[in-house]
Amino acid sequence: MDPVFLSRLQFAAATMFHFLFVPLTLGLSVLIAYMETKYARTGDKTYLRMTKFWGKLFLINFALGVVTGITLEFQFGTNWSRYSAYVGDIFGSLLAIEASVAFFLESTFIGIWIFGWKKLSAKAHAGVMWLVALAGNLSAVWILMANGFMQNPVGYVIKDGRAELESFMALITNKHGLLEIIHVVPASLLLASFFIMGVSAWHLLRKQHLPVFERSFRIGLVVGLVMALFTAFTGDLHGINVSKTQPAKLAAMESHWETQTRAPLVLFAIPDQENEKNLIEIGAIPGILSFLGFHDFNAKVTGLLDIPKDERPPVLPTFVGFRTMVGLGTLFILLTIYGWFKRNNLTENPTYLKIMLFAIPLPYIAMEMGWIVSEVGRQPWIVYGLMRTAEAVSPISTTQVFISLTGFILVYGLLGLVGFYLMAKTVKQGPEAAN
Amino acid sequence: MELQAIWFFLWGLLWAVFFMTDGFDFGIGTIYPFAGKTDTDKRTMLNAMGPLWDGNEVWLITAGGVTFAAFPLVYATMFSTLYTPLMLILFALIFRGVAIHFRGKIDTPAWKRVWDFLIFIGSFVPALLFGVAFANIFQGIPFDGQGFYHGHTLKLLNPYGLLGGVLFVLLFIVHGANWMAVKSTGKLQARMAAISQKTWLALVPVAVVFLLASYFATDLWANYFRYPVLFIVTLVNVAALLSIRYFVANKTYFKAWFASAATIVLCTFFGIIGLFPALFPSSLHPDWHLTAFNASSSPLTLKIMLGVVVVFIPIVIGYQIWAYHLFKDPVTEEDLDMDEAY
Numbered sequence: 001m002d003p004v005f006l007s008r009l010q011f012a013a014a015t016m017f018h019f020l021f022v023p024l025t026l027g028l029s030v031l032i033a034y035m036e037t038k039y040a041r042t043g044d045k046t047y048l049r050m051t052k053f054w055g056k057l058f059l060i061n062f063a064l065g066v067v068t069g070i071t072l073e074f075q076f077g078t079n080w081s082r083y084s085a086y087v088g089d090i091f092g093s094l095l096a097i098e099a100s101v102a103f104f105l106e107s108t109f110i111g112i113w114i115f116g117w118k119k120l121s122a123k124a125h126a127g128v129m130w131l132v133a134l135a136g137n138l139s140a141v142w143i144l145m146a147n148g149f150m151q152n153p154v155g156y157v158i159k160d161g162r163a164e165l166e167s168f169m170a171l172i173t174n175k176h177g178l179l180e181i182i183h184v185v186p187a188s189l190l191l192a193s194f195f196i197m198g199v200s201a202w203h204l205l206r207k208q209h210l211p212v213f214e215r216s217f218r219i220g221l222v223v224g225l226v227m228a229l230f231t232a233f234t235g236d237l238h239g240i241n242v243s244k245t246q247p248a249k250l251a252a253m254e255s256h257w258e259t260q261t262r263a264p265l266v267l268f269a270i271p272d273q274e275n276e277k278n279l280i281e282i283g284a285i286p287g288i289l290s291f292l293g294f295h296d297f298n299a300k301v302t303g304l305l306d307i308p309k310d311e312r313p314p315v316l317p318t319f320v321g322f323r324t325m326v327g328l329g330t331l332f333i334l335l336t337i338y339g340w341f342k343r344n345n346l347t348e349n350p351t352y353l354k355i356m357l358f359a360i361p362l363p364y365i366a367m368e369m370g371w372i373v374s375e376v377g378r379q380p381w382i383v384y385g386l387m388r389t390a391e392a393v394s395p396i397s398t399t400q401v402f403i404s405l406t407g408f409i410l411v412y413g414l415l416g417l418v419g420f421y422l423m424a425k426t427v428k429q430g431p432e433a434a435n
Numbered sequence: 436m437e438l439q440a441i442w443f444f445l446w447g448l449l450w451a452v453f454f455m456t457d458g459f460d461f462g463i464g465t466i467y468p469f470a471g472k473t474d475t476d477k478r479t480m481l482n483a484m485g486p487l488w489d490g491n492e493v494w495l496i497t498a499g500g501v502t503f504a505a506f507p508l509v510y511a512t513m514f515s516t517l518y519t520p521l522m523l524i525l526f527a528l529i530f531r532g533v534a535i536h537f538r539g540k541i542d543t544p545a546w547k548r549v550w551d552f553l554i555f556i557g558s559f560v561p562a563l564l565f566g567v568a569f570a571n572i573f574q575g576i577p578f579d580g581q582g583f584y585h586g587h588t589l590k591l592l593n594p595y596g597l598l599g600g601v602l603f604v605l606l607f608i609v610h611g612a613n614w615m616a617v618k619s620t621g622k623l624q625a626r627m628a629a630i631s632q633k634t635w636l637a638l639v640p641v642a643v644v645f646l647l648a649s650y651f652a653t654d655l656w657a658n659y660f661r662y663p664v665l666f667i668v669t670l671v672n673v674a675a676l677l678s679i680r681y682f683v684a685n686k687t688y689f690k691a692w693f694a695s696a697a698t699i700v701l702c703t704f705f706g707i708i709g710l711f712p713a714l715f716p717s718s719l720h721p722d723w724h725l726t727a728f729n730a731s732s733s734p735l736t737l738k739i740m741l742g743v744v745v746v747f748i749p750i751v752i753g754y755q756i757w758a759y760h761l762f763k764d765p766v767t768e769e770d771l772d773m774d775e776a777y
Contacts, residue, residue: 059536063532063537073500077513078514088508088510093504096743099493407526411526422537
């Protein structure tokens with residue numbers, strides 16, 4: 001066990017745990033702002049009950065998202081000080097902009113939203129929620145831009161042994177970052193929609209609070225359908241970009257060993273990184289991988305064998321992660337299309353409602369898998385082609401990292417349990433009574 | 436003034452504003468288990484900071500982010516050499532954050548006891564450790580030219596470091612009690628005013644001892660003797676500290692809070708001015724000091740970030756003042772009855 005491995009584990013645990021709460025708050029904030037606006041405009045109390053019910057669930061997630069986010073910002077300094085010193089000129093500024101432009105706005109206005117029901121008019125209060133939603137998603141934009149730099153460094157020049165900013169414009173128009181934004185932000189809305197549909201399904205199955213949950217389900221369905229299609233579309237764009245800028249990641253995503261034209265898509269495989277081949281390979285469809293990677297059936301796709309051994313990412317997690325994400329993405333499209341045809345008589349389709357209830361975890365899994373593809377697939381680089389993860393770690397002792405990692409796992413584990421318990425309790429309680 | 440010097444003082448200012456804003460939250464959390472005699476008292480205290488503490492905490496994120504952006508080498512060295520205390524602070528902040536949000540979610544004494552304890556830990560530990568950390572930075576941290584740490588974490592708890600910690604805790608308690616006096620009525624308000632006054636009696640000697648100890652333990656005074664005009668900052672600081680007592684005795688609690696806010700900002704600047712141009716001095720060798728001039732980002736980054744900060748920080752201050760204004764009245768029973776209240 002070395003500090004690099006432990007620090008990676010700690011960062012992975014902290015990021016993935018953080019990302020259990022953030023997508024829901026991003027997506028839900030927009031949907032709640034919409035519901036509250038409907039209330040402010042029409043005075044329809046059902047929309048107020050919806051706003052308050054989903055608002056409670058939103059706040060539990062918000063609290064957990066914020067506290068786990070703070071530790072992430074500081075981990076770059078504590079555990080990855082070599083990285084911070086090397087690219088801080090660029091990466092640090094994106095984080096600082098995120099804090100001063102977006103996170104301030106979100107955190108200040110969330111306090112006003114929680115406590116301001118009687119101090120503000122209905123319209124102003126709904127406006128506050130729009131600011132929260134805007135600021136939260138703006139935070140995501142800056143963070144994804146920062147990640148985009150790690151994936152595809154642009155706008156820098158190496159000077160005095162570190163990366164210095166050369167073009168801020170290049171940095172904020174980084175194609176990789178922009179593609180991440182148009183994939184991840186809609187995916188968060190998709191996740192929030194499935195959350196709303198799943199929770200609503202639970203109540204609809206029990207035939208309780210029908211006005212609130214029929215309406216909520218429909219909002220979730222419309223947004224979910226649009227976002228499922230849009231996420232698939234932007235995922236495809238993202239894939240084409242990755243195949244050009246990060247060939248090693250593409251090869252690992254597909255467990256593709258030999259460089260070839262008309263590269264086949266393998267439906268199922270068990271990668272064997274040690275022996276540089278696939279143990280089992282079932283259903284290779286010629287040309288499809290070339291098409292998916294480059295929109296050309298005859299394109300040449302680089303195989304892992306043509307990438308130096310010490311520049312290959314771990315194949316198994318990248319491969320499995322990618323397949324799971326794409327498979328689930330397809331399922332989301334099918335589920336929402338089916339739901340669209342049943343939208344007017346949901347309560348007469350208990351099987352569909354049950355499926356939607358049990359589908360709540362699926363977008364979470366898809367998003368975590370997406371991060372595994374993105375981050376593990378980038379290894380061994382912390383900044384693609386520029387700095388290796390192993391060179392980025394702080395000169396700290398293994399013991400320090402081991403103790404803090406144990407702390408993270410314990411505290412986050414407990415927080416996860418408490419958060420889940422409170423959410424389940426809030427869901428069961430249902431919305432306030434109509435009066 | 437040079438760009439790097441401007442950034443040095445902006446860096447100091449962001450930390451000062453963080454201590455000024457979140458400082459009273461830490462103070463309230465520290466006295467919370469002792470001053471809150473009833474559940475209503477406790478809820479009043481939580482709801483007094485409820486609408487504001489989230490936004491206050493972001494000053495820490497921004498201070499951290501700006502250190503990263505403007506002085507990456509300081510960010511890297513500061514947080515990796517102070518690894519253990521920073522992790523303790525982060526865990527404490529996690530506890531505080533969830534505890535404030537979750538305490539009221541279930542109405543049983545056992546549930547509340549757990550979160551009450553964590554609110555205290557989550558406020559007291561950061562207050563103490565930020566003070567310890569900054570006092571140690573004033574003395575210099577044992578790291579070499581490669582950023583390797585040659586000290587022992589427990590050595591941070593040396594007498595001067597602990598004195599800094601105690602000073603911070605007392606300052607924040609006075610500041611928090613002043614805010615509570617603004618935000619409460621009746622018996623609770625009287626109790627808070629008394630806490631502010633009693634703690635002030637302890638704060639003054641500790642502040643004096645800290646200033647004297649700084650002469651022996653650090654080089655902070657050197658800049659003052661070089662440019663005696665800087666003593667004005669210290670004099671204003673003393674005036675602000677003394678006026679707290681006056682305003683509390685006069686029951687003009689908002690002015691008292693303002694005075695404690697000014698005291699905290701000026702105390703931070705006492706150190707910042709003394710440090711200049713170093714942000715993170717090495718106690719091993721002056722050549723290894725990380726200063727505004729050898730640890731900064733490129734001029735382009737500093738310029739762009741200055742643009743961002745000059746435009747957005749006033750906007751932030753603007754809407755935060757609006758939020759403070761919106762929630763300036765004492766917490767009432769009606770507030771506590773609200774479904775959303777903590």
